[in-house]
Amino acid sequence: MADTEMASWDGVETAERIARGEVSALEAVRAAVARAQAWEPHLHAIATPTFDEALRQAVSPAPGPFSGVPSFIKDLDNVAGVPTGMGSRAYRGFVPKTTSPAVVQFLEAGFISLGKSTTPEFGLTATTEPEGGPPTRNPRDLGHSSGGSSGGAASLVAAGVVPIAYASDGGGSIRIPAACCGLVGLKPSRGRLVDLERSAKMPIKIATYGVVSRTVRDTAAFYAAVEAAGSAPGLPPIGHVQGPGSSRLRVGIYTDAPLGAPVHPAALAAVERTARLLEQMGHRVEPIKPFSDEVVSQMARDFFNYWALLGAGAQRMTRQAVGRSFHADQLEPWTRGLAVHFRKNLLATPRGLWRLRRFGRLYADLFRDMDVLVCPTLAGPAPPIGHLSPELPFEVKYERIHAHAPFTPLQNIAGAPAISLPLGATDEGLPVGVQLATQVGQERLLLELAYALESEAPWPGIAPLPG
Numbered sequence: 001m002a003d004t005e006m007a008s009w010d011g012v013e014t015a016e017r018i019a020r021g022e023v024s025a026l027e028a029v030r031a032a033v034a035r036a037q038a039w040e041p042h043l044h045a046i047a048t049p050t051f052d053e054a055l056r057q058a059v060s061p062a063p064g065p066f067s068g069v070p071s072f073i074k075d076l077d078n079v080a081g082v083p084t085g086m087g088s089r090a091y092r093g094f095v096p097k098t099t100s101p102a103v104v105q106f107l108e109a110g111f112i113s114l115g116k117s118t119t120p121e122f123g124l125t126a127t128t129e130p131e132g133g134p135p136t137r138n139p140r141d142l143g144h145s146s147g148g149s150s151g152g153a154a155s156l157v158a159a160g161v162v163p164i165a166y167a168s169d170g171g172g173s174i175r176i177p178a179a180c181c182g183l184v185g186l187k188p189s190r191g192r193l194v195d196l197e198r199s200a201k202m203p204i205k206i207a208t209y210g211v212v213s214r215t216v217r218d219t220a221a222f223y224a225a226v227e228a229a230g231s232a233p234g235l236p237p238i239g240h241v242q243g244p245g246s247s248r249l250r251v252g253i254y255t256d257a258p259l260g261a262p263v264h265p266a267a268l269a270a271v272e273r274t275a276r277l278l279e280q281m282g283h284r285v286e287p288i289k290p291f292s293d294e295v296v297s298q299m300a301r302d303f304f305n306y307w308a309l310l311g312a313g314a315q316r317m318t319r320q321a322v323g324r325s326f327h328a329d330q331l332e333p334w335t336r337g338l339a340v341h342f343r344k345n346l347l348a349t350p351r352g353l354w355r356l357r358r359f360g361r362l363y364a365d366l367f368r369d370m371d372v373l374v375c376p377t378l379a380g381p382a383p384p385i386g387h388l389s390p391e392l393p394f395e396v397k398y399e400r401i402h403a404h405a406p407f408t409p410l411q412n413i414a415g416a417p418a419i420s421l422p423l424g425a426t427d428e429g430l431p432v433g434v435q436l437a438t439q440v441g442q443e444r445l446l447l448e449l450a451y452a453l454e455s456e457a458p459w460p461g462i463a464p465l466p467g
Contacts, residue, residue: 029057042466065110076122088122090318117151127383148173151180159465169208183213203306253375257403264432281452290366378408
């Protein structure tokens with residue numbers, strides 16, 4: 001069987017073929033390892049390979065809906081005995097003794113990890129370009145970023161190395177790389193999945209883990225697998241979503257970026273096309289302005305001050321983890337700049353946290369009159385490598401990140417689900433994502449709508465290997 005054929009299988013098909021005996025888990029993992037070795041010189045998406053251990057596990061794979069399916073774990077979370085780098089020079093040599101609960105939950109679905117995927121330092125930025133190291137590149141165009149902070153995961157899935165990969169999202173870090181690389185990326189509701197360890201002490205739990213995949217059914221099957229192992233208390237069940245729903249929905253469309261950032265024509269066109277498709281399906285579609293300029297401006301300031309608090313917290317976490325060997329100058333300028341910003345705005349933080357908590361109620365009020373919000377995932381396609389370089393002055397990078405990713409933080413603040421779908425492209429062929437969002441607990445609605453859009457506007461599969 002040709003490896004190119006296996007590379008095109010999604011996770012569900014891979015698992016089904018393994019279960020039927022058409023291919024073994026060992027064959028599937030060997031093929032994925034070969035693809036990883038072929039792609040890695042181009043992508044730089046693997047932080048730590050664990051190929052030998054993956055091959056050992058594949059001889060007798062663990063049970064689960066995705067039994068034997070190869071995947072990767074984002075290098076912000078621990079796998080016992082495997083180095084955790086956090087995308088930071090300060091963590092070099094750190095090897096955890098235990099596996100993070102979120103990773104345990106993910107692997108219990110039956111996945112076999114081939115290693116750790118790359119991430120920017122502590123997941124604090126929207127590209128995966130480490131200072132002093134090779135950037136993680138987008139397989140759709142190697143001159144462009146794969147996004148962040150789940151940049152390595154998205155590159156590996158878009159390249160067909162693996163069909164689905166562990167990712168996480170604190171301000172857009174599942175949806176941003178999904179949009180950049182032409183993938184499906186669902187950020188679930190707060191509390192839907194096991195908490196990330198680093199979220200436990202957050203004043204507001206904005207971060208969650210999830211997956212990036214090439215098909216809606218892989219994402220839907222993952223959430224069904226997790227739910228079957230134990231439901232999320234306080235949230236309505238998702239169930240195993242296997243196709244479009246039948247409800248006629250009220251859909252609000254908006255394309256004006258918060259704070260007035262310019263939106264690329266291809267992103268506008270993708271949303272307009274999506275709106276037409278939704279109307280043709282029978283949904284009621286209308287333009288909206290979700291929040292006043294004043295609310296959005298204040299929310300953006302408060303969110304960034306909170307992001308800076310997390311940057312300062314990452315320094316303390318690193319000092320505790322690596323001990324005396326830690327020095328602040330091991331951290332990248334962006335991380336150090338966030339800590340400085342936090343200290344400068346320390347007195348504003350408590351009031352800002354109060355407003356961010358209140359924003360969740362404002363967000364929920366939107367859904368009295370509508371079911372789904374649709375907007376661009378990003379203000380444009382994946383930026384060229386270097387546009388969000390860690391070597392940029394802090395204020396320059398701050399402005400560029402805000403201009404690039406102004407739409408995604410709303411759902412992190414509100415704890416609500418949102419999914420990015422690759423429903424557009426530039427004239428040059430770079431993917432453009434469209435985001436669908438709804439109220440807390442309604443992932444099923446998003447998955448049903450995603451199935452319908454995938455059927456009406458199918459997107460490209462895996463990227464071809466260069467050369």
